[in-house]
Amino acid sequence: MTYTVQIKVMPLKELLDPQGKAIEGGLQNLGLNNVEDVRVGKNISLQINADTPDQAKQIAEEASKKLLANPVMEYFEVSVN
Amino acid sequence: MTYTVQIKVMPLKELLDPQGKAIEGGLQNLGLNNVEDVRVGKNISLQINADTPDQAKQIAEEASKKLLANPVMEYFEVSVN
Numbered sequence: 001m002t003y004t005v006q007i008k009v010m011p012l013k014e015l016l017d018p019q020g021k022a023i024e025g026g027l028q029n030l031g032l033n034n035v036e037d038v039r040v041g042k043n044i045s046l047q048i049n050a051d052t053p054d055q056a057k058q059i060a061e062e063a064s065k066k067l068l069a070n071p072v073m074e075y076f077e078v079s080v081n
Numbered sequence: 082m083t084y085t086v087q088i089k090v091m092p093l094k095e096l097l098d099p100q101g102k103a104i105e106g107g108l109q110n111l112g113l114n115n116v117e118d119v120r121v122g123k124n125i126s127l128q129i130n131a132d133t134p135d136q137a138k139q140i141a142e143e144a145s146k147k148l149l150a151n152p153v154m155e156y157f158e159v160s161v162n
Binding site for chain 1: 089091111121122123125128140148
C-alpha cells in the first residue's frame with residue numbers, strides 16, 4: 001500500500017534562524033506586529049510503498065537520517081497520513 | 082494569548098519540483114526504492130498573539146498571502162496548535 005508521509009525538518013531551537021528573523025522583520029513592515037519567533041524549515045512530502053504505516057514511518061525516518069536532515073543543525077518530525 | 086501556528090508552503094501539484102526529483106534520485110541511490118513523488122516545500126512556525134485561534138489563523142493567512150507564499154507557484158496550509 002502507498003502511504004503519504006510528511007517530514008518536517010526545522011532548525012534546532014538553540015540555533016539562530018536568520019531567515020526567520022528576516023521574515024519577522026518583513027511582517028512587521030507590513031503591519032503584522034503580533035507575530036514573533038518565526039522559524040523556517042523544510043516540509044517534504046513523499047509517497048512510500050510499505051505494508052504498514054509503521055513501516056512507512058521507519059523508511060521515512062531512515063531517509064531523514066541519511067539524506068534529508070542535518071542533525072547538527074536540524075531536527076525532524078515524521079507524520080504518516 | 083499566544084498561539085503556535087504552522088504554515089506549510091508547497092509547490093502546486095501541476096508544477097515540476099526539481100528539488101523533489103533530486104531527493105528522489107538520492108534516496109534511490111541510497112537503496113530506498115519504495116519512495117516516490119517527493120515534493121519539497123517550506124514549513125514556517127510562528128508565535129502569534131491573538132484573542133482566539135480563529136484570529137491567529139486569519140493573521141497567518143494574511144501573512145502567507147502578503148509575504149510567505151507565491152500563489153503562482155505555491156499553495157499554503159495553516160494549522161493552529
